[in-house]
Structure formats: structure tokens, C-alpha cells
Amino acid sequence: DAMVIQNPRYQVTQFGKPVTLSCSQTLNHNVMYWYQQKSSQAPKLLFHYYDKDFNNEADTPDNFQSRRPNTSFCFLDIRSPGLGDAAMYLCATSSQGGGNEQFFGPGTRLTVL
Amino acid sequence: GENVEQHPSTLSVQEGDSAVIKCTYSDSASNYFPWYKQELGKRPQLIIDIRSNVGEKKDQRIAVTLNKTAKHFSLHITETQPEDSAVYFCAAKNYGGSQGNLIFGKGTKLSVKP
Numbered sequence: 056d057a058m059v060i061q062n063p064r065y066q067v068t069q070f071g072k073p074v075t076l077s078c079s080q081t082l083n084h085n086v087m088y089w090y091q092q093k094s095s096q097a098p099k100l101l102f103h104y105y106d107k108d109f110n111n112e113a114d115t116p117d118n119f120q121s122r123r124p125n126t127s128f129c130f131l132d133i134r135s136p137g138l139g140d141a142a143m144y145l146c147a148t149s150s151q152g153g154g155n156e157q158f159f160g161p162g163t164r165l166t167v168l
Numbered sequence: 169g170e171n172v173e174q175h176p177s178t179l180s181v182q183e184g185d186s187a188v189i190k191c192t193y194s195d196s197a198s199n200y201f202p203w204y205k206q207e208l209g210k211r212p213q214l215i216i217d218i219r220s221n222v223g224e225k226k227d228q229r230i231a232v233t234l235n236k237t238a239k240h241f242s243l244h245i246t247e248t249q250p251e252d253s254a255v256y257f258c259a260a261k262n263y264g265g266s267q268g269n270l271i272f273g274k275g276t277k278l279s280v281k282p
Binding site for chain 1: 199213269273274
């Protein structure tokens with residue numbers, strides 16, 4: 056019943072080596088979100104797409120970029136990962152960007168060596 | 169902007185007892201309040217939500233209450249079971265007009281002892 060799929064589930068990268076995380080959805084939702092979640096903390100919103108419109112949170116580092124080539128796919132690019140970027144990255148989707156449920160993917164756990 | 173406070177940060181109960189988690193929010197324009205359950209290493213999953221035109225909502229052993237005047241909402245779990253052990257996050261959002269993002273509380277780690 057996979058509705059929000061994230062690949063890979065585990066990603067190991069080296070300090071400073073670019074990495075891309077991917078998210079796809081079968082729900083045809085028009086809003087897609089990327090969250091960063093560190094251990095014992097709440098998910099922190101990095102940015103989201105409302106259709107093709109990109110919305111960056113004010114405190115999201117420039118090191119994080121995103122692409123959404125179509126409705127189904129969204130990518131998170133970390134240009135130069137630092138040790139502090141090691142975390143779980145969660146993709147989520149919702150319809151209309153309103154009060155409807157956000158469906159989370161299983162997450163990608165990123166390790167930075 | 170919105171700020172959501174959640175208490176307690178940890179909660180330990182005996183199987184069969186009730187558990188209550190409380191959240192307060194700051195933005196009176198917030199009108200959607202979901203609760204997510206996150207088991208270790210898994211995704212957050214919505215367990216119940218409430219909108220500002222409702223004061224209480226119940227789904228089997230889980231209920232949520234909302235007090236708009238006081239700007240707080242609570243999750244109630246009755247007859248707790250070991251499988252209820254997880255981290256619970258409350259959130260608030262204003263979904264009117266613009267896109268509005270979920271603002272999460274810091275989470276409550278619930279442990280249910282058999």
C-alpha cells in the first residue's frame with residue numbers, strides 16, 4: 056500500500072559529497088514537503104512545493120535544494136553535506152495544501168562520514 | 169508565527185491506564201490540529217485530527233479535545249496497550265487562504281508497561 060515512497064531508505068555519504076534523495080507518490084497530491092528529523096526531535100520543515108511553486112522556509116540552509124520535475128516526484132539535493140546534516144529526511148504529501156492529512160513517506164536516513 | 173508547546177516530554181503508564189498529552193498553541197488563526205504517532209524508525213502516522221469547529225472527537229480508544237478560547241488541545245488514550253508505546257506529536261495549522269504549514273510540538277515519548 057505504498058503511497059509515498061522514498062529512496063534510498065539508507066544513504067551514506069562523505070563530508071562535502073553531494074547527495075540526492077528521492078520521493079515519489081501515487082496519491083496525485085499537489086503538495087509535497089521535505090522535512091528533516093533529528094533524533095528525539097520533531098520533524099522540521101525544509102521546504103514544500105504547492106504544485107510547481109517552491110516555498111523555502113526562512114531558516115533552511117542554502118546547502119539544501121529541491122526539484123519537482125512532475126506531480127509524482129520530488130528530490131532533495133544536499134550540495135555539500137556536513138556532519139550536522141546527518142538525520143532522517145521525511146517526504147510528505149497532501150492535497151490542496153489545506154487542512155487535509157499529510158501522508159509521510161518512510162524516510163531516508165542519511166549518514167555523513 | 170505559530171508556536172506549539174507539548175507536555176509532557178515523556179510519559180510512562182501501566183497497561184490499561186489512560187494517557188493524556190497536552191498541547192498549547194499561540195496563533196488564534198490556527199484551525200486544524202492533527203496528532204501523529206511515530207514508532208521507532210518509522211514514519212509519523214496520523215491517528216486523529218480535529219478542526220476548530222469541533223470541541224471533541226473520538227475514535228475507539230483515542231479522543232482529542234480542543235479549547236479554542238484557551239488555545240489548547242489534548243490527546244486522550246484509554247485502556248492503553250504496549251503497542252501504544254511510541255512518540256506522539258501534536259501539530260497546528262491554519263489552512264484558510266494560503267498554504268499554511270504544520271507546526272509540530274516537540275513530541276511525547278509514551279511508554280506503556282505490561
